[in-house]
Amino acid sequence: QVQLQESGPGLVKPSQPLSLTCTVSGGSITFSYNYWNWIRQPPGKGLEWIGYISSNGSPYYSPSLKSRTSISRDTSKNQFTLQLSSVTPEDTAVYYCARGNGFYIDVSGEGTLVTVSS
Numbered sequence: 001q002v003q004l005q006e007s008g009p010g011l012v013k014p015s016q017p018l019s020l021t022c023t024v025s026g027g028s029i030t031f032s033y034n035y036w037n038w039i040r041q042p043p044g045k046g047l048e049w050i051g052y053i054s055s056n057g058s059p060y061y062s063p064s065l066k067s068r069t070s071i072s073r074d075t076s077k078n079q080f081t082l083q084l085s086s087v088t089p090e091d092t093a094v095y096y097c098a099r100g101n102g103f104y105i106d107v108s109g110e111g112t113l114v115t116v117s118s
Contacts, residue, residue: 002027004097004109012091012116018084022097022109029078030055035100038071038082039108040093048093052100053080087116 008020022036029036038050051061051071059071065084073080084091092115098108 002099002107004099004107006095006097006109006112008095008112008114010113010115012087012114013118014088014116015086018082018087018091018114018116020082020095020097020112020114022080022082024078024080024099028075029053029073029080030075032056033101035102036071036073036080037098037100037105039096039098039105040091041096041111042090042093050082050084089116092116 003025005023006020012018032055034055035052037052039047040050041047049062050065051059051069053059053071053073057073061069068085070083094111094113096108096111098105
């Protein structure tokens with residue numbers, strides 16, 4: 001059974017970069033037809049999809065965040081990482097990593113709260 005766990009700092013200062021890592025267990029991130037996603041939910045708001053990295057290592061980003069987003073992976077550690085540059089308080093959210101199959105998300109981590117504040 002695949003499990004995902006987010007990790008990273010809970011507090012980031014404005015204008016600094018945000019970096020989160022998702023560690024995957026129970027299945028390889030290189031397994032075909034899987035998409036490894038980052039999704040966030042600001043307080044009191046809905047879910048926002050950030051982007052994914054595919055099983056062959058190709059990233060794809062939400063157009064609204066593309067200029068500030070980078071998703072990469074470390075296959076030796078079975079991890080994938082989100083980097084979001086130049087954060088503002090509007091980037092405060094619970095960040096989730098999740099696996100998708102091209103049609104829907106079928107498993108996600110529990111989420112980690114990231115607060116952007118000085």
